[in-house]
Amino acid sequence: MLNTVPVADRAPQLGEPLFRRLVAAVLRRATLPAGGLFRTGTRPTFNVHLLLLLLLLLLLLLLLLLLLLLLLLLLLASVSA
Numbered sequence: 001m002l003n004t005v006p007v008a009d010r011a012p013q014l015g016e017p018l019f020r021r022l023v024a025a026v027l028r029r030a031t032l033p034a035g036g037l038f039r040t041g042t043r044p045t046f047n048v049h050l051l052l053l054l055l056l057l058l059l060l061l062l063l064l065l066l067l068l069l070l071l072l073l074l075l076l077a078s079v080s081a
Helices: 022-030 046-080
Strands: none
Touching: none
């Protein structure tokens, strides 16, 4: 509720705006590095081959799940028939 009290009406130790230090700390953490995230002329910051391998593994996992679902449906169809 302190943020609803005007600065002039606060106790002397609470006289400065409440979030001044918090804003400064957040801005320090949110600022990009001097060269930006991706610097031109350098290697990418991530490994493209690793990303492709992970995507391939994800695709194989999805295919395996589809196969298991199909087998489950065939099993349920044979039990109910």
